[in-house]
Amino acid sequence: METDNSSSEYSGDDYYYTEVTPVSVKQDPSYDARDIARILSVVVYSLTCLLGILGNGLVIAIITFKMKKSINAIWFLNLAVADFLFSIFLPLNITYTAMNYHWVFGAAMCKLNSFLLNLNLYSSVLLLMTISLDRCVSVVLPVWAQNHRTTTLACLICVFDWMLGLAMSSPSLVFRDTTTHQGNVICFSNYSLSRNKSDHPLGMKRHQTVNIVRFLTGFLIPITIITVCYMIIVFKLKRNRLAKSKKPFKIIVAIIVTFFLCWTPYHVLHLLETKHDQVSHVVFMIGIPIATALATANSCMNPILYVFMGQDFKKFKVTVLSRLVNALSEDITHSTLTQRSFSKMSSMTEKETIVL
Template sequence: MENFEFNDYNGDYENYSYENFTAEEVIDNSSKSCFNDVSCVTVVVVNVVIFLLGVSGNGIVIWISGLKMKRSVNTCWYLSLAISDFIFCTCLPFNIVNMATSAWPFGLVMCKFTSFIMFLNMFSSIFLLVIISVDRCVSVVFPVWAQNHRTVKAASVLVALAWIVSVALSVPSAITRDIKVHGDKTICHNNFGKVMLSHQTIAFSRFVCGFLIPFVIITLCYTIIVLKLKSSRMTKSSKPFKVMSALIVTFFVCWLPYHIFILLELNHHNHSIKILTAGLMVSGTLASANSFLNPILYVFMGNDFKQKFKNCLFSKIENAIGEDGRTTSRYLSRSSSVERKASTHI
């Protein structure tokens, strides 16, 4: 059998390697109809819901934070996250069609582009969460310095750098994507044989850069924040960090299963093809869900939810986002006052 990689469940997520299986096994998987499989239909429906909620929710956040609110460091963070999620959600229909038909009718360019967008969303989201965590940590540990240097311009530069690095790390996913005619279907798959890029190298680099290192940095930042708040006794509540904590936890819950199955797939001959295919399909959908959960967290994780619930949707989002900025500003002001009393050498 000719060696190739084929994806029968999602044109955007990492493919299962069929090069060690017989031609009959490959044909059997590619010829299955999604509409005859309850689990596949369920995943397709879930992705349709993710698309609808993701596009509408992130679109509203972009409109509110980008056009209706005064520019601030916090709105810069939220706007960038919403843009990343919105772009990803707009590409979901291509993958939904691919899941439903087990074929890719959209050509080589879209095959490469949709894969690139997925990893761009993954890297940009986690890098922005790292930046926000470091920003929160610096605001707590060095409040006076943060008061003087925490500016919209500086935030914009950091966001731009995060996007540039994300683009660079996402390029290999576009380079390795290719299309192949398999029977009467065109397949969007990973073709590592046409470029000098190792499947193992790409998978481990995504895990290390897109998950492991960010996880360590974010965990360290929030550990420092908790210890600082407890030692200073300046607040009895973690409400200023509730929204961002929820965003971070949600990101890792959504993305960890995906990375686990991608790493398992590297040693695919030791695992069941059905388990890996199902695991990658479900974990890929769970990763997609992160893009529509963020706007919900903006609204429902803010303080005084009951009062905001009575307001219109736009007002709730604006208040929830602005609330985080006001709380941080109040905390910085109080912290600055304490620091000035403690030392005259600032």
């Protein structure tokens, strides 16, 4: 059954403006640009899938079998699991895009595919926020962190982050749907939950709510918290000159910056999509496929950063495995801070004893 060609009915995640437009392909002046965007997306998806599975699989194996259980290892392991889980489902997106957005995997996989993209977003950003808060507490309250910062607590926090990520990704399981348009089966977000045009205003409100909430919880609020945490850390370290090694600090900052560079276009375009009638359709037709591909590319970036940010990167005789172990090893900042804090306390005690 042919559906309404109104682009607003299909506005949402992943290429809806690409597939649903009231202008025929031959009359659409942006057809060539859309085709280029589609091919570019396939290339990015393919590279991301290959590197994501190999890189994150290697990180998971190293942390599981080669490293002792530590808080740092727990954070990195959960990040790698989130990216690996998404990467193994990327062949669905590759096939969908290569077939000119023809979905052949059924409605259930359409829901699951989008759900995993959002789960990757939320779980990653929640874990990055957790890491930032952990670093901040370790620097500001090193003695308290020494007594309360345990691997058991870290595991419980990760479980909470995953549960929260699952809950925030659940709209994909409700609203994602498939329909036939111009001979193609498309996977889109049916916020109206029906084909009845009378339900369109309600669908638009749901669409706006989902996109705004995703922007706030998956981008604006986390980046604000993370930025404040690292401003506090930088101020504290510069004032006290505490950290002997900047390696872990640089790695975490690189991961966070890369995450937000990859996801910013995705969030901006989907936020603009809530006011799609005020923005040219060409922006969404070309922008959304590229922005989504860039967002997915983040799932393969962390293992690359671990290798390139490791202290031994310039020593080419050192293997990739050694560089990964070096990058994932427990940070020195926390232990240094704690030792100095205890030293200060001991020194103060000695002075008090002499005075008495």
